[in-house]
Amino acid sequence: MLAVLCCWLAGGIRAQEPQRLRVLVDTDVGSYLDDTVALALLVASPEVELRCVTTCGGDAETRAWIACRFLTMANRREVPAAWSRAANAGEKVGPLFQYRYHPAVLFNRTAKPVATDAVELLYSRLVQRPHANTLLALGPLTNFAKLLETHPDCKPWLARIVVMGGAIRVGYNGRPPVAAEWNIKADVAAAKAVFAAGVPLVVVPLDATAQVKLSVPQRDRLFAAQTLLTQQIETMFQLLDDETPALFDAxxxxxxxxxxxxxEFDEQRLAVEASGVTAVIPGAANARVARALKSEEFVAWAVDRIAAHGERTQPRALQNHTTLVPQGNLPRQVHTFEDYETDIEKRWWLSGRLETNGVPPPGRRAFRSVLTLDFDDRQGDLKSMYPAVVFNPVPGPPMGENTRLSFRYRLHGTDTLRVQLYSLSKGYHRYLSVSGLPQDRWEHGTVDMTQMRRPDGTGGALAVDERIDDIQFYVSPTAQVSVDDVVLYDAAPAGEARPFPKRFVFTGWFDTGKQGVEWPGDFDIVPHQPPGKWKAAKSRLHPETGAPWLRISFRGLRPIGDTTALRLRYHLSNGSSLKLVLANSRSGATLTKQLNDLPSGRWEELNLTFSARDQADAATAPSALDELRIFVPAGAELLVDDVLVYEP
Incomplete structure (x- = not known):
């Protein structure tokens, strides 16, 4: 009898528990912060059973990957996500592409979008629980319209469709005249179909959302929580750099x-005009329309709810302490550099965003850290996120004996910097940390990268010919670092008297990567003959003259100063002269040197200085370069390696 009573009581308690709201959300997350805050609010709301996330708009697949990473970091990777295969209207994903292009996503450490189309995922989830479902539209209505068209049998399974979209009396400034709101205007046909489908609608137009923003005090309160959930929002906030973002979708x-x-709601009958304007028309109401919102109360509630979800992260203490070292003179070899003055290597900027304020001359741009998950998935701290500047020196150069990393930096909120490198050869990360650094002003630093070790102290020093990847700068979660003029190089040999260059223009070494891809131009890449190692660039026959030459592209225009230096190693066979041309292929402007009586049959180093003053017409000298051309005598052959163009 007691067992029966206990079962009856337990059943009664369960019967009294409120049923959670089943939500299937469709979003164009990846353009603005409001979609991210909306997803965070869904994750943090105990009333919600989040059934799936589908994505719409331009770059719908990228948006699905962004959603998957977000759900994984929010400890909700069980929620399936899919993107629309239909032709989606809308803008491309901009700065938030960086959130998708992270090793955690690229190397399968997050959830993946399911293989099926967004519409079929929505339908399959409805079939599993075919009653009292809420569709929540946070983007254009493409997917929901297709769902209702393809599977009209699902309509009875829907309690409502909640639409963030439309405008009844106002525009985006919260005042008349009325405007065509983006989610409706982006796919008018889909909006028309959804509004006429006969499913109960809750419409949240600009009238209730246009002036709802995340203020600086509320933003600071949200980010102060330092949970993994709030860190996802903070990451995207930093990438978008909108001081007081709107919260439409939330x-x-x-x-x-x-x-x-x-x-405050009105019961109204809504229709969508061809222009995308949402109109109130006569007839029985088909929508419950939000007329007004208690804005301050809503924002406070949303911030409190999200901030309270999850545990505060606890950053890991650093090891592998070292100190700065002298920069030294002209390097033996420059493996890679980045000064952020051009967008040539922009695709390899993996963490951070450009900044232009307060960058000391002669530079105009630097890179400011953005929160990211540690790239070290083996021994790194994956329970918190850290502000980082990361770039990938494709195609993974091999190191020398004395690897150094030189950079300019500005710290805020910490005196400690972690510098980390990934080894392609070893398959793991090493780092070193430097403390006692000045804050809130630009400084120069150089570190000895052979001092790096893995987080547990193992791994040993960088070895000769070890290939590296992903140069990384991290600070503590509530701090910031800006970085500029990064140079990874092999330290100057003993006796080198030439100073460290003022600025680097181009470096080419051909040891890894492919001709025409990482190393565009007209030449072949061939192995060095023993005892040489790795590879060099070899002359080809000019397509018009038939004479041998090399054209080494710099992958884009690179600005130069009054004086430009060129250093390279070369091996000339069956010839004694070379003509070297630094060129701007777009303007036709060049800097030229003719060399005669050169040694043949052995490797030599060549050092040249080019100046506009040396040209016949200094006024036509280039201010930027995009290629090096080397013309070789007929019947001769030229090998070139370790090309360095710099401002002395």
Whole structure:
């Protein structure tokens, strides 16, 4: 009897538990912060059973990967995500592409979008629980319209469709005249279909959302929580760099979860005009329309709810302490550099964003850290996120005997910097840390990269010919670092008297990577003859003259100063002269040197200085270069390696 009573009581308690709101959300996350805040609010709301996330808009697949990384970091990787295979209207993903292009995503450490189309994922989830479902539209209505068209049998399974979209009386400034709101205007046909489908609608237009922003005090309070969930929002905030972002989509979440707490509603009949304007028309109401919002109360509730979800992260203490070292003179070899003055290598900027304020001359741009997950997935701290500047020196250069890393930096909120490198040869990361550094001003630093070790102290020093990847600068989670003029190089040999260059223009070494891809131009890449190692560039026959030459592309225009230096190693066979031309292929301007009586049959080093003053017409000298051309005598052959163009 006691067992029966206990079972009856337990069943009664379960019967009294409120049923959670089943939400299937469609979003164009990846353009603005409001979609991210909306997803965070759904994750943090105990009233919500998040059934799936689908993505729409331009770059819908990228948006699905962004959603998957977000859900994984929010400890909700079980929530499936899919993207629309339909032709999606809308803008491309901009700065938030960096959130998708992270090793955690690229190397399968996060959830993946499911193989099926967004519409079929929505339908399959509805079939599993075919009653009292809420569709939440945070982007253009493409996917929901297709769902209702393809599977009209699902309509009885829907309690409502909540739409963040439209405008009844106002525009984006919160005042008349009315405007065509983006989510409706982006796919008018889809919006028309959804509004006419006969499914109950809750519409959250600009009237209730246009002036709802995350203020600086509320933003600071949210980010002070330092949970993995708030760190995802902070990461995207830093990438977007909008001081007080609008919260359109987060308001729609509140309309779905707690509609009676923050809103005033009107019962109206809505239709979508061809222009994308949402019109109130005569007839029986088909929508519950949010007319007004208790804005301050809503934002405070949203911030409190998200900030309270999850545990505060605890950053790991650093090891592998070292000190700065002298920069030295002209390096033996420059493996890679980045000064952020051009967008040539932009695709390899893996963490951070450009900044232009306060960059000391002669530079105009630097890179400011953005929160990211440690790239070290083996021994790194994956329970927190860290502000980082990361770039990938494709195609993974091999190191020399004395690897150094030189850079300019500005720290804020910490005196400690972690410098980390990935070894392609070893398959793991090493780092070193430097403390006692000045803050809030630009400084120069150089570190001895042979002092790096793995987090547990193992790994040993960088070895000769070890290939590296992903140069990384990290600071503590609440700090910031800006970085500029990064140079990875082999230290100057004993007796080198020439000073460290003022600025680097181009370096080419051909040891790894492919001709025409990482090393564009007209030449072949061939192995060195023993005892030489790795590879060099070899002359080809000119397509017009038939004479041998090399054209080494710099992958884009690179600015130069009044004086430009060129250093390279060469091996000339069956010839004694060379003509070297630094060129701007777009303007036709060149800097030229003719060399005669050169040694033949052995490797030599060549050092030249080019100046506009040496040209016949200094006024036509280039201010930027994009290629090196070397013309070789007929019947001769030229090998070139370790090309370095710099401003002395």
């Amino acid at each position: 308001v729609a979440v509140a309309a779905a979860v707690l509609p009676d707490r923050f809103f």
